[in-house]
Amino acid sequence: MKYHRIFAACGMLIAFLSASAAAAKAEPCNQRTALDQAYCDADGDLVADLPTDTSKLRDPDTLVWAFAPIEDPAVYARLFRPFTQHLSTCLNRQIVYYPVQSVSAEIAAMRSGRLHFAGFSTGPTVKAVNLAGAVPFAAKGQNGEIRGYHLVAIVRADSPYHALGDLKGKRVAHVAVASNSGNLAPRALFPAEGLVPDTDYRPIMSGGHDKSVMGVLSGDYDMAAVASDVVQRLVERGSIDRNAIRVIYESPLFPTAAFAHAHDLDPVLTEKLKACFFSFRFPPEMTAAFNGDEQFLPVQYQEAWRAVRAVTDAVGALPD
Known part of the structure; x- marks a missing residue:
């Protein structure tokens, strides 16, 4: 167990250094808003833009995703199994659910490119957007309304x-x-x-x-x-x-959890991913577990997370 933690820590350090190196080679950008130096926000919508160099767009055969470790990760791995299977069929590619153990690990995994999309809980969504290039596009809801708490x-x-x-x-x-x-x-x-x-x-x-x-x-x-x-x-x-x-x-x-894709996924893939999200209807077990939520609904980060950003601004930057 001790060696496992050491290897995990080393992996996160390598990921961070790799991301830092990528940031050092970041393309010229005239506006980043609150985003890290690795990303650009030229259109001012507060999320990372697509890379201008199309060779940097990713369209992998296997997509890895995770959900926020709000509770025991094993609980969500089981609950989301029908959804993961739906995505695999809908996208015609392998979908792997990765049970992350902490918020920092989830954000680091997307920043390093190891997560292609993920569900982030409310507060960490802001950090994932700014530090990992996450682009929120969906949230759980019912009767056409986004879930709140x-x-x-x-x-x-x-x-x-x-x-x-x-x-x-x-x-x-x-x-x-x-x-x-x-x-x-x-x-x-x-x-x-x-x-x-x-x-x-x-x-x-x-x-x-x-x-x-x-x-x-x-x-x-x-x-x-x-x-x-x-x-x-x-x-x-x-x-x-x-x-x-x-x-x-x-x-x-x-607002509750945001589902976000990495900013550098091929836009054709992200459109297919969104369509697969929005076509899915929760089975009874998922609906029961998520307080009656029935489906994924589209969201825009700039508006939906306005109150959350205000809270973050009020308390200032906090250490990890």
């Missing part, structure tokens, strides 16, 4: 806490540095409610929304900042008793 602050139902200000000096779980509901939004929104992260408490990174919820129930944390849709899924699966937790804060609505 709230940041919720949860405590045990039998706890003495009833407002965020009650948690000063207590054990509060966040999820991960790049997580919107699990870290960025609490930093931007909690202070107005009388609780300032890093001042009134030291956030404990749990590594997953489900881990934060379970940590509250087990007594490891006094409160946790999590996504409301994850809580709902855990309840619907029977993993937790809804009456065992209490919500003491709920934010405005945020």
